[in-house]
Amino acid sequence: QVQLVQSGAEVKKPGASVKVSCKASGYTFTTFYIHWVRQAPGQGLEWMGIINPSGGRTTYAQKFQDRGTMTRDTATSTVYMELRSLTSEDTAVYYCARTKTGTTEFDFWGQGTLVTVSS
Amino acid sequence: SYVLTQPPSVPVAPGKTARISCGGNNIGSKSVHWYQQKPGQAPVVVIYYDSDRPSGIPERFSGSNSGNTATLTISRVEAGDEADYYCQVWDSSGDCVFGTGTKVSVL
Numbered sequence: 001q002v003q004l005v006q007s008g009a010e011v012k013k014p015g016a017s018v019k020v021s022c023k024a025s026g027y028t029f030t031t032f033y034i035h036w037v038r039q040a041p042g043q044g045l046e047w048m049g050i051i052n053p054s055g056g057r058t059t060y061a062q063k064f065q066d067r068g069t070m071t072r073d074t075a076t077s078t079v080y081m082e083l084r085s086l087t088s089e090d091t092a093v094y095y096c097a098r099t100k101t102g103t104t105e106f107d108f109w110g111q112g113t114l115v116t117v118s119s
Numbered sequence: 120s121y122v123l124t125q126p127p128s129v130p131v132a133p134g135k136t137a138r139i140s141c142g143g144n145n146i147g148s149k150s151v152h153w154y155q156q157k158p159g160q161a162p163v164v165v166i167y168y169d170s171d172r173p174s175g176i177p178e179r180f181s182g183s184n185s186g187n188t189a190t191l192t193i194s195r196v197e198a199g200d201e202a203d204y205y206c207q208v209w210d211s212s213g214d215c216v217f218g219t220g221t222k223v224s225v226l
Contacts, residue, residue: 035215045207105152106154106207107167
């Protein structure tokens with residue numbers, strides 16, 4: 001069965017970086033794009049960007065272009081999202097989610113990773 | 120940037136119909152997807168491409184999209200439908216946009 005399994009919760013200090021992983025299984029890794037979506041406590045969903053696992057091409061929401069980096073490891077079917085220069089406003093649950101090539105809906109989501117930024 | 124506006128809350132009695140609106144400029148020209156999110160869980164798609172229903176989603180969930188408003192309709196509401204609901208589109212610049220979210224409360 002399809003699974004997107006994310007790494008565990010993180011606590012970081014302001015100014016630090018965090019790297020969250022998303023390991024895919026149960027499908028062909030290169031046939032689905034992987035996106036990152038975050039949700040601050042009590043708030044709505046915010047799209048961060050997309051990576052094509054086939055070639056590694058990325059596109060970021062303008063807000064994250066300078067601080068975010070998405071990478072993938074095809075050998076382990078894992079996608080990574082790194083966010084730098086963290087502030088308290090980056091405290092959120094970070095989700096990976098997939099879209100099939102040629103479609104636009106997120107048909108499967110990871111379980112989420114809570115990142116807490118606190119001094 | 121493109122903005123999608125949803126009502127913050129929609130209260131509904133069991134067995135009745137809940138209608139959740141998603142307003143956006145000429146949203147009828149875009150494909151709208153809807154997600155259900157229960158507390159502590161990841162979102163789940165309940166309607167995609169305006170009105171298609173994934174396997175496993177009850178027929179009670181339906182969608183429409185025209186003009187400046189897309190609508191998610193939940194018929195014969197059950198207690199288990201209590202959740203936050205988000206609409207989602209892709210804007211003309213290639214960015215994903217989520218609606219502000221609506222909490223459906225079953226009275």
